[in-house]
């Protein structure tokens with residue numbers, strides 16, 4: 001389905017189909033492309049060979065610098081539509097006109113790893129959305145966690161140096177489980193809240209389609225009458241929030257490093273379009289100081305039970321990119337790309353970001369004209385007096401490239417606010433110039449505790465294990481001790497258990513925040529549970545009853561569940577029996593559930609291992625066995641929750657289990 005943006009992109013596409021003449025970049029048809037020009041059959045290559053030189057020079061420069069953070073990403077096109085006008089809060093056209101379909105481009109990313117790193121590492125996920133509005137591009141450059149590690153942008157280079165692979169040996173890739181990251185955490189207690197999130201299941205999403213997004217900072221919405229509200233932006237996934245388990249995430253990193261990228265691509269190709277609702281939390285400007293946290297502090301969230309999330313519209317991703325480099329790699333986001341009706345707050349992290357993005361893109365994209373790259377171009381007209389520069393793609397006409405001018409009737413001219421020109425919100429500022437931090441930013445632990453309190457027991461267990469894993473990988477005793485000292489401010493029992501696991505000292509004095517306060521919205525336990533788009537491996541042993549087999553696959557398809565038939569070799573049998581993956585080419589970690597269908601009295605070892613692994617990762621299993629003794633030696637308890645024997649149970653019960661996802665209480 002085309003939208004204004006994808007329609008615009010078509011103008012820039014180049015297709016080799018039907019182009020039978022191979023030419024140089026100068027349009028010269030070449031008679032030979034396989035052999036360089038040589039002095040004699042066995043002689044040296046000649047410098048004169050312009051074709052060789054051009055081809056090789058271009059190749060030598062095919063790569064551009066990867067993003068300093070968020071290097072690994074995946075993008076898709078889609079659209080956003082509002083439910084009802086938000087004119088009470090903002091004058092932004094795309095937020096006041098429910099009939100408008102605004103094209104979007106979204107890029108998801110991990111933060112720490114380089115371009116070729118694995119998708120399922122423990123990390124924050126970037127969630128950056130470019131809205132191509134009729135008033136210019138609006139970028140909501142967010143993450144899948146609502147808070148951040150630091151409070152002031154000047155610390156960002158330090159933070160990134162600490163989390164990235166260590167400089168002496170460039171280890172570890174795609175991981176924060178190392179000394180310099182945890183040293184930074186121990187030395188900068190403002191990280192406490194964010195590290196709780198990163199050690200939680202939020203950092204290992206099952207799918208990019210099944211995670212929340214957050215604008216993180218407090219922004220400002222301004223309506224036509226000039227009234228201002230503080231706002232936090234949310235993306236709420238229609239499929240709910242779901243995660244991997246850590247052991248599984250690590251295995252997937254090897255079995256399919258493109259797990260998330262492929263999941264998104266395939267869902268869109270199948271027409272199972274991912275959707276998120278846009279949510280807003282709003283606080284009138286005059287209520288700024290009514291809370292026990294500072295609205296400008298990016299290490300704080302606004303509890304949803306206190307400030308409800310108003311769902312205002314829906315985003316659907318319905319088209320994959322047609323060229324990864326041109327679109328996903330060259331897209332340039334910037335939190336400072338705003339439209340009238342959206343403005344900033346004085347969050348010192350946001351303020352620094354407003355500088356950094358263009359700055360980094362100047363070197364990443366090679367000059368000041370990257371707004372002309374097709375994926376970055378607005379869909380509305382853009383005119384000003386900026387000229388020339390590297391890679392200028394437009395041929396500006398006329399003599400005047402300055403304002404004010406008389407020779408071109410002073411065009412282009414600024415647009416008055418009443419006619420749609422952007423005017424900054426006139427916030428009153430009164431203060432001394434200082435380098436410092438507001439005292440209202442100094443409560444580092446209350447919300448870290450709030451987050452931990454809000455988790456279900458199994459989620460807390462995962463947090464403990466994640467801390468034990470990460471700190472267990474650190475080599476420095478000092479680093480470990482400092483990290484435990486930080487946890488001792490958040491939750492004593494958490495600090496104690498982790499200290500015990502990693503052999504680090506627990507401080508004598510209990511300094512934990514005393515609070516039982518919870519915010520249920522922070523837990524993923526009560527999320528939406530749907531079978532839709534989940535993946536089932538149907539493991540086929542022997543020759544199944546074709547009719548029953550067809551019944552099951554039809555039932556799965558009707559509930560929008562995807563399946564792959566796995567066997568020990570590929571069979572070119574007619575559907576629905578066609579085996580398309582083998583025990584060699586796929587793995588149980590890549591599926592949400594397994595259905596084992598066997599007509600044999602013994603189940604071969606790879607099939608047994610398949611269901612044992614899925615069982616260990618708490619996934620639903622359905623069994624259709626001609627001989628129940630066949631599973632006697634398997635490390636799978638048939639009487640456990642989430643195990644469905646199709647001799648007594650139904651495929652519908654199994655599908656309900658698929659919706660539920662994991663059976664955490666299962667005995668292993």
Ligand code: HDE
Pocket residue numbers: 067068069070073107108109125126127128141142143148152153154156214215216217331332333349350352353356357358360361
């Ligand atoms: Fe970014 N960030 N960031 N960041 N960020 C970049 O911009 C930066 C922060 C986020 O898919 C860079 O073009 C600073 C918070 C996303 O292309 C860079 C600070 C949040 C992406 C940069 C932050 C983000 C980036 C690297 C602290 C969530 C990927 C390449 C003041 C709200 C966008 C680039 C994409 C990328 C700077 C903190 C989100 C270097 C200085 C907080 C999703 O400019």
